[in-house]
Amino acid sequence: xxxxxxxxxxxxxxxxxxxxxxxxxxxxxxxxxxxxxxxxxxxxxxxxxxxxxxxxxxxxxxxxxxxxxxxxxxxxxxxxxxxxxxxxxxxxxxxxxxxxxxxxxxxxxxxxxxxxxxxxxxxxxxxxxxxxxxxxxxxxxxxxxxxxxxxxxxxxxxxxxxxxxxxxxxxxxxxxxxxxxxxxxxxxxxxxxxxxxxxxxxxxxxxxxxxxxxxxxxxxxxxxxxxxxxxxxxxxxxxxxxxxxxxxxxxxxxxxxxxxxxxxxxxxxxxxxxxxxxxxxxxxxxxxxxxxxxxxxxxxxxxxxxxxxxxxxxxxxxxxxxxxxxxxxxxxxxxxxxxxxxxxxxxxxxxxxxxxxxxxxxxxxxxxxxxxxxxxxxxxxxxxxxxxxxxxxxxxxxxxxxxxxxxxxxxxxxxx
Amino acid sequence: xxxxxxxxxxxxxxxxxxxxxxxxxxxxxxxxxxxxxxxxxxxxxxxxxxxxxxxxxxxxxxxxxxxxxxxxxxxxxxxxxxxxxxxxxxxxxxxxxxxxxxxxxxxxxxxxxxxxxxxxxxxxxxxxxxxxxxxxxxxxxxxxxxxxxxxxxxxxxxxxxxxxxxxxxxxxxxxxxxxxxxxxxxxxxxxxxxxxxxxxxxxxxxxxxxxxxxxxxxxxxxxxxxxxxxxxxxxxxxxxxxxxxxxxxxxxxxxxxxxxxxxxxxxxxxxx
Numbered sequence: 001x002x003x004x005x006x007x008x009x010x011x012x013x014x015x016x017x018x019x020x021x022x023x024x025x026x027x028x029x030x031x032x033x034x035x036x037x038x039x040x041x042x043x044x045x046x047x048x049x050x051x052x053x054x055x056x057x058x059x060x061x062x063x064x065x066x067x068x069x070x071x072x073x074x075x076x077x078x079x080x081x082x083x084x085x086x087x088x089x090x091x092x093x094x095x096x097x098x099x100x101x102x103x104x105x106x107x108x109x110x111x112x113x114x115x116x117x118x119x120x121x122x123x124x125x126x127x128x129x130x131x132x133x134x135x136x137x138x139x140x141x142x143x144x145x146x147x148x149x150x151x152x153x154x155x156x157x158x159x160x161x162x163x164x165x166x167x168x169x170x171x172x173x174x175x176x177x178x179x180x181x182x183x184x185x186x187x188x189x190x191x192x193x194x195x196x197x198x199x200x201x202x203x204x205x206x207x208x209x210x211x212x213x214x215x216x217x218x219x220x221x222x223x224x225x226x227x228x229x230x231x232x233x234x235x236x237x238x239x240x241x242x243x244x245x246x247x248x249x250x251x252x253x254x255x256x257x258x259x260x261x262x263x264x265x266x267x268x269x270x271x272x273x274x275x276x277x278x279x280x281x282x283x284x285x286x287x288x289x290x291x292x293x294x295x296x297x298x299x300x301x302x303x304x305x306x307x308x309x310x311x312x313x314x315x316x317x318x319x320x321x322x323x324x325x326x327x328x329x330x331x332x333x334x335x336x337x338x339x340x341x342x343x344x345x346x347x348x349x350x351x352x353x354x355x356x357x358x359x360x361x362x363x364x365x366x367x368x369x370x371x372x373x374x375x376x377x378x379x380x381x382x383x384x385x386x387x388x389x390x391x392x393x394x395x396x397x398x399x400x401x402x403x404x405x406x407x408x409x410x411x412x413x414x415x416x
Numbered sequence: 417x418x419x420x421x422x423x424x425x426x427x428x429x430x431x432x433x434x435x436x437x438x439x440x441x442x443x444x445x446x447x448x449x450x451x452x453x454x455x456x457x458x459x460x461x462x463x464x465x466x467x468x469x470x471x472x473x474x475x476x477x478x479x480x481x482x483x484x485x486x487x488x489x490x491x492x493x494x495x496x497x498x499x500x501x502x503x504x505x506x507x508x509x510x511x512x513x514x515x516x517x518x519x520x521x522x523x524x525x526x527x528x529x530x531x532x533x534x535x536x537x538x539x540x541x542x543x544x545x546x547x548x549x550x551x552x553x554x555x556x557x558x559x560x561x562x563x564x565x566x567x568x569x570x571x572x573x574x575x576x577x578x579x580x581x582x583x584x585x586x587x588x589x590x591x592x593x594x595x596x597x598x599x600x601x602x603x604x605x606x607x608x609x610x611x612x613x614x615x616x617x618x619x620x621x622x623x624x625x626x627x628x629x630x631x632x633x634x635x636x637x638x639x640x641x642x643x644x645x646x647x648x649x650x651x652x653x654x655x656x657x658x659x660x661x662x663x664x665x666x667x668x669x670x671x672x673x674x675x676x677x678x679x680x681x682x683x684x685x686x687x688x
Contacts, residue, residue: 056529188542196525196539202492202518203543203595204510250575252530381610385580399567399583405612 020276025269033275035169036161036228040271040286041264042176043225044237048263049183050217051238052245052256056194057214060239061121062109065128066215067222067234069105070098071135074156074226078142088142089152091168091227098156098231099223105131106215159230159283161274168227175224182217183256190214191252228271230283237263240290247301266290318343319391323367325349329356330364370394376406443506445470445599445630446491451500453483453490459498460486464655470505470598471628473621474647475635477665479674482652484634485521485603492518492601504599513543517597519588521604527577527584534572536587537562540594562593565623567616582613589617600624602633606640618644638678638686641665 027034054060077097078088086093105127112123139153152163183190192200193210201207222234229237245258270286277285299306321340326349328335335341335354344350349360356364373394385397395403444467453461461483468474476484489495491502493509504512517540537559538551545551563569566586571579576587585605592600600621606614621631625646635641641648641661648665650656650673657669667683678686 058526185547188545188547192539192542195529195531195536196520198489198494198520198524199518199539199591201494202489202516202520202601204513205543246530250530251532251535253535255530380612381580381582385583386578397580399571399586399612399616401567401616402582402610402612 017276021273024272024275032164032166033161033272035166036164036275036282037268037271039164039169039172039176040161040228040267040282042173042267043221043228044241044263044265044267044270044286044290045260046176046179046183046263047221047225047229047234047237047267048241048245049256049260050179050214050221051263052242052252052259053183053190053194053214054218055239055242056191056252056255057211058194059214060235061124062106062215063218063222063238064235065109065124065131066102066106066219067231068128068135069108069131070102070222070226070231071132071156072138073097073099073101073104073135074153075135075138075142076101078153079138082145091165091171094156095171095223095226098226099219101131102219102222106219155230155281156226157230157232158281159225159228159233159286161228161271161282164227172224172228175220179217179220179224180260182213182220186210186213186217187253187256194252228267228282229286230281233283233287236287237266237290240287240294241266244290244294244297247297247304250303262290262293266293316389316391322347322349323391326360326364326367327371329360330368372410373403373406376409377402380406380409443470444468444503445505446601446632447503447506448487448491449501449503451487451490451502452498453486453495454498459653461490461651462653464500464651466649466651466655466658468630468632468649469647470630471625472646473625473631473633473644474649475633475641475645476649476651477635477638477641477673478651478656479677480636482673484651487651488601488603488632488634492516515598517592517595517600519585519592519600519602519605521607522581522584522588527579529576531576532572533563533568533574533576533579533587533590534559536576537590537594540591543595558594562590563587565593565620566590580610582609585609585613586616589620593620597629599630600632602631604634604636606635606637638670641686 024033024037027037051060051063054063074094074097077094080097081090081093082088109120109123109127112118112126113120142153152160155162189200189205189210190213192203192205193207193214197207200210218238221238222231225234225237241259241263242255244262245255248258249255266286266289270289271282273289274280274282274285297305300308302308321337322343325335325340325344328340329344329350335344335350341350341352341354344360345352348357349363350356370393377394377398381398381402388397394406398406447467449465451461451464451466452459464487466487476487478484486495490497490500491509493502502509504515538555540562541551541555560569560572563572566589568583568586568590571583571587576584579587589602589605592602602621605617605621609617621633621644625631633645635645642665645661647659648661649658650664650669652673652675656673657664657666665686667686670678670683670686
């Protein structure tokens, strides 16, 4: 923390925590803090967009093994650099080491899954645990060596922006930009392979190579994110923005960039919070911000959110009652439930004493027709569209030729 | 012909007679030579020669586990071949990718994937567009036209998870149409679809054939073979018979492919 901005912010924080956070959020908390905040945003965008394809391909956990497998590489790179008489904490060297050992970890996961009959999740568990364990042991060895300014390597576990230099932020920003460029360039084949690998292969894409590209993108995110997020929580920054984005869109083309935006927002706000409270590790704060966005989306998203689902259920209940009320009118039955009658009166379909109005009789006749078509459709198509809630008009559920087939069955003589 | 057991060597394909067929294979829309696929010890497809004519609808037929889908996928390079060559209109597979359209089994993908019907059809353009090509207005119009041909134009903006099985199959067919190919390979296109969809699909496929394209489908419903197809290829791990339906879809060949699994009366009814 000797590098300047930490202690200064700490003094401000004690006096005025909200002000300190606001200062960091508006990039006013000093040059280094601003760099870190912008770097975290770039990293978040890269993680969100790159992680989307990982999630769509259903391989999120592989990235967890890969991220944990960076640790031995960090430790070994440190040892090698010290042995060669250099500064063990030189960031590009550490990142190179971490990337190499991440790739070894990925290769081992793939090899175990290929060469043995073990499922991939078992391979992931084995690699994650053993590589991480090896890394922790190596870190302990480095500490007992007591040279080369070992302090700070633990920062790679959970992320730490303390003592971050301008060139570190630059590495993160440039690396993040390269990752985003790769995501953009490969978006089509990666989408195709995630949705339908058989079709992708049949149209001449090399599925194995595209899967490797996804893992390379994710590895790059993990490596450039080591300093800010740390290796333990990398998987969260890759996965959470993508699953959050899923609440807001039904199209993968948009999901990728929404996830990028959510990741960037998490990184930016998280780093600003961390800058105003420098005793906390950065990674967990960024991930908690991402988790907060996830929770908000889970509750409030328009179509897939929990609140929208509750509202939909309420609307559905009203529609079911209305439909039953109209069917009762069509059959000349009395409307049984008070709630139903209230809805019918409000819709102008019945008088308060339960007698149908003109509008009510018309609506009932139309509904009866729909009901007949529905009965035929149930008979003809063993499984209808999953979108069918029992209420949606038949016209919206079936294609024109399917509708013609239904109507032909309904009135064989009326259709030529 | 009903009760008599055919001896397998009456089957119409003689392995090794490939040289004489070479001229035929050059004119074929799809020709496979010596194709073997094996995951472990027992091969799923063994040393199969097969050719499928253009301007015709061909069915690949055989019992469950006969390797029909495997043959199709291996011919496309979706799964690795142990041996064998594949030619499309006389050209090796890798130089003919633009001429092939493929409809995988509907159940092979996750339909909860975030995509609309339109998105899936446009995947048919991805090969031509490559990494950086832009989707043009003509492509967008073509997307709608392909959906219209399968009766799904009104469904373009639906999320694919909201479709019924038959509608999903139509979307896959529309994507294959978007590929503008000469050879259409379909894996069980009628499996689990409603009767209206089956008619819609067969109409589209007949239109392709009448346009001079080749249609090859893995097919499991023996009762419709005569109605739908011009050419059949019967197999059970190995090739059993191939040729025009009238000549190759015989009780003897069916008996050889299905063993005792088809009753005598059933056989007589099918091949009659």
